[in-house]
Structure formats: C-alpha cells, structure tokens
Amino acid sequence: MNNEIAVNLGDKSYKIRIGAGEINHLRNFLTQKNYSKIFIITDENVAKLHLAKLHSVLQGFELTTTIVASGEQTKSFGALEKTCEEILQQNIDRKSLIIAFGGGVVGDLAGFIASILLRGIDFLQVPTTLLACVDSSVGGKTAINSKFGKNLIGSFYQPKLVICDLDFLQTLPAREFRAGYAEVLKYGLIEDKKFFDFLDQNLEKIFLKDTKTLQEIITKSCENKARIVSQDEKENGVRALLNFGHTFAHTFENELNYSNDLLHGEAVGIGMLMAAKMSQNLGMIDYAQFEIIKKHIEKSGLNIDLKQIRKNWDQKNLVGHLYKDKKTEHKNLTFILLEKIGQAVIKKGVDEKEFQKIIAEML
C-alpha cells in the first residue's frame, strides 16, 4: 500500500511517497541516478532509532553521516557552519546528494545546507515525524532561526523526492505526534471542511496510529499543501494561508527562545485557537463555529493553557515579536483568519489591539 503525490513546480517538480515500509523505495530511486556520494544529515534521536535501517537500505553506496543535536537549537548559525564544514571536509562535489533524515529541524537545516553548499546540490527528505511528513517536508521552505525570530534566514529549495515511511512514526513520542497533528488539523480548517469532518470523526484512530488512517491523513495533508505550494512557490499570495495560527505561535516560541517547553505544533495549536477567536471577534465566524474548533483542539489533547506553559508572560514582548513576522510589511499587521471552517483568508491591516485583547483573554 502506498500513495504518491506530485508537487507541480515546473522543472522543480517532485513526488511524495507515503506508505509503511516506503523507505525501501529509496534504493530504486538512487540506482536510477548517478550521485557521487550521499551525505545523510540526521539528529541524535533519529540516529539511535532508525539510522541502522537507513544504512541497510543504502548498503553499497558511498555514505557519510552527520549527526546533529536534537531540538530547535540546531537551527542556528553555529550548527549551520559546523555541518557545512564537516560535509565540505569530505570532498563533496556537485553530483553529491544530501538526505535529510529526521523531523522538521533536520529537514529545515539540511535543506538549507543543500541549497547553499556549492550554491545548491540535490537533496531528499525522509521525514520521521508527523509534523515533518505533513508540513516541513513539502514545499521547499528551508531555514534556520535568528536571535530575532524563527525561520528568518533560509531559502526556497525543493527536494528531489520525499519519502514518508509510516513505520518511522510508530516510535514517535505521543507528545510529538500530537504536536504534528496540529498541522494536519490546519489543512482542514483553512481549506477543506470535509477533511475537518473526517478528522473530527476519526480522532481516536489517529491517535492509536492506525496505519490506514495515518496514510489517509498524511496523504490528504500533503495534497492540500502541494496544491497551495504549486500555485505559489515563493509565498507571494495564497501560500500565506499555510501560516494560519503561525503568527501567534511564533510570538510564544520566540518569547520562550524556542525551548522544548512548547513544541512548534503545540504553539500552532494555541495559535489556531487564537486565530479562530480573532476571526470571531472580527465577526468573520460565529460563536458556534469557534466552539466547534475549540472543542476539537481540546479533544485532540493539545495543551491550550498558556499559563501552564509559563506563569508570567510579558505581553509587551509578545507584541514586539509580532512585528518581526515575515508577513509584516510597512508595519502593517497581517493575520490569516477564518471566514468559515474550511476557508481561510489573508487579513491585512489588523489593529495591534485585536491581538492584545485575545492575549489578555487567554492569560
């Protein structure tokens, strides 16, 4: 059983393969190519659990593996430099391939590295988290973080292939799986009411990691994202919808220095709730719709209690972080809000006070 999705981006098009045991397909792909060397970039956790499997699939190829620290801190200039230099030391050439093997952090870092080593070499994504399967491995956004905000330094750079092997998700800790689910839910909320309904009816199966259900929700998520990205690779328009919940999320992540106290998906869960609230406050959705969204987020077990994450939030700081959002232009605040469940819109020129009002409510 496997599904294949095409991401259509002209000469940068590629495929996403989704299925249990799908990693074994990698060998077929590589034997059709003529790469001189393969550089795997992975992190400590994934290396412990799954690197042996990847190495066994790649037996016979000239391999080098670079293992970075796990966690958001790895999306830094320091790790970028260290990893680039480690790879360059191995006499990499333009026919070399990078494989990003891990979650979103590894994908973002390794993709960025692939885009700038020798001004760009080929790379593949082999995501091992739900978040990476449905979000960061699709669409070619790569990045590291700045002192002044998340993902502020990076590139648009497309992989040659994405392989989502569902087997890797079985070892994913419950908390991380749940965080990844936030991004799945996002697709339902922003553009696919039917998908939202499916999620609402199958929440239990999803969290039992039923293979068939996993395959269904990852495929649907990737299809949704691929459709949006194909329309707007460089985020000049519709792609901004994928940032639903993210403008809020980034302010909290930023304030916590991207610490493990709040995973990205958890922040997105809170952010989507706040975006729904803002949509309601501005009269775009009614209270009933807001309640449906809120209940679903609660049922999914995502933590929406900001006070539990940190006792005292500095509201002024949070507002400050808002202005570093990449969507901010000429000091104009932009949010992605809902017109109904399954339909998001870009809302420009939102007053800072609308944000403060919701923050005050939530704290």
Add this chain to the structure above:
Amino acid sequence: MNNEIAVNLGDKSYKIRIGAGEINHLRNFLTQKNYSKIFIITDENVAKLHLAKLHSVLQGFELTTTIVASGEQTKSFGALEKTCEEILQQNIDRKSLIIAFGGGVVGDLAGFIASILLRGIDFLQVPTTLLACVDSSVGGKTAINSKFGKNLIGSFYQPKLVICDLDFLQTLPAREFRAGYAEVLKYGLIEDKKFFDFLDQNLEKIFLKDTKTLQEIITKSCENKARIVSQDEKENGVRALLNFGHTFAHTFENELNYSNDLLHGEAVGIGMLMAAKMSQNLGMIDYAQFEIIKKHIEKSGLNIDLKQIRKNWDQKNLVGHLYKDKKTEHKNLTFILLEKIGQAVIKKGVDEKEFQKIIAEML
C-alpha cells in the same frame, strides 16, 4: 554618457548601467519602487571614500548602513551571522532592499545575505572596484568561503539593478585596479579575440583610467559575461568558461588562506598564464600564441612570479586544493583551456600530472 546592458534571465532579468556619475540614476530607480527600508552593506574603505556620496543620493529614504571589515576574511560564516543579525534587529521586512556597495567581497556577502534573509529580498549592486564591475556584480553568484575552499557556500541570486559608476574607480589603488584588469583580459582570451586586440592596443590608456576607455572595456566585459550567463544561469555548461584561470588561482588563494599577499585578480592573472601553458602542453595552442598571452600579462604589470609571493610552496597541498574545485565531479579534474586566443573550452579528465608539471615549471 552612459551604457546600458540587459542581462536576460526571464523574470530575473535586470540591467547594468555603466557611466561616470551614474550613481545619480539610483534615485530615479528607487522612486519608481516602493521599498519600505534600504539597507546599505559596505566596507570600511568604501565607507570612508564614498559613503557620503551614496547617502546624499539617497536623502529622504529610510536608510540603515552596515559597515563590514575590508578584505576577503569578511566572506566568512562569522561576518554572515553578524551582518544578518544586525539587519534583522532593524525590523527588516520583505519589501526591504539591500544595496551592496563595494568590491567583490561586499557584493558576494551582501548578495548572499539578500538571498537568505526572509528567504530572499531584493538587492542592488553598486560595485566600486574594476573587478566587481566586470565580474562579481554580473551573473548572480553570491558566496562566502569555507575553511576548505573559496566560494563553496552561496547561492545564485540576481540583483534588480547594477550601477557601475566610473567615478568610484578613480580612487581605486593601482594594485587593485590591476587585479581587476585580469578579469577584463579573461573575456578577451576566452571568447573575444577582437576585444583582446583592443586591450593589447590600449593598455596604457586603460591604466591611465581614461574614462572613455574604461567605459569601453567595462561595457564589453559585462556584455560578454551577460551573454554567457543568459545562456547558462546555474553553471551547468558554458558558464564554466568564466572560470578560465580560476581553478589554478583558487589553489594558491586557498593555500595562502585568501591573504592580501595575493589578490583574487592577481591569482587569476597567474592562473590564466598557467591555463595557457597547459593548453600549449596539451597541443591545443602553439608556442607563439602562448607567448602573446604571456607578454600581454607581463605588460599589464600583473605579478606572475610565484616565488616572490611566497618562498616555499607546498606542491602536495596545492594539488589537494584542486580536488575541492566545484567543477570536480567524481574525482575527475576539469580545466578551462584555450583552443586559440578568443576561444576557451571545458576540458574534462585532465591528469593531475599536467598540473604538477606546470607548477614545477613556475616554481
């Protein structure tokens, strides 16, 4: 008097304007645009000599200036991080503009920064050296250096406009001007015999910095480069010809850690002589043609005495650096060589011994 050259790269096309006082055109360009902020990146030397002029042209715009250290050392991860963070601290947004104001080092660094800040914002090149006017400001190559080689980390990223104001060249030290000339000569050697003859006949006027002659040679150089780049933006083919002399040059620069003892253009001068010699050794050009090239390089005053630059070169190290060249694929050495003056070709699979033979002769 000004010349305008179009670099045709589809939706990434841009113009190069060349002339005395041409910087004043910048205002016209900017008033047609709607940039939120302008970030100038320049170095200490250029800031001292010409920043006041640029600031006066840009009066009324929201400006921030970042001054980096002069010299190749600035093309480092350290300077990249520092400059990125300095700019991000100023609440840059996607409608911000970066102006690279300086020589090749500033252009390479600032262009790379523009390509990765917020995953890419607009930038302009205002080159202030002959080298930057004829080489690094055209074609969209941006880069920093690795411990393991020059320009190994970077991107292909096109400016929105290049302004070569000849007035800036008047303050350029003779040594730097001469180094820049090496790249001018390169265009004659690799694809334009008529241009080579023009250079051979006008060498004196060139080094007197006669404005009309400068305009002529910069325009011709940019036209030559623009033509090649338009055919092959990402260096998959013909663009490699622009590396004539560079594979040799990089080994010396690398061995000297890019020190000021050997400027890039000086290294290219030596490299072109060696490439000509290799072409002769392989029977591609005859001795008479080699002699014409050698005499011209001598007349131009470029230092070709390797022993004067460093007493003892480690030949083994030099060979080692060769293998880090970006053109090296599957351990195959590739050189750009001449079939005649005005016609270069890509020569793959050259034996390492050919390199060693010439090195031995030169030392």
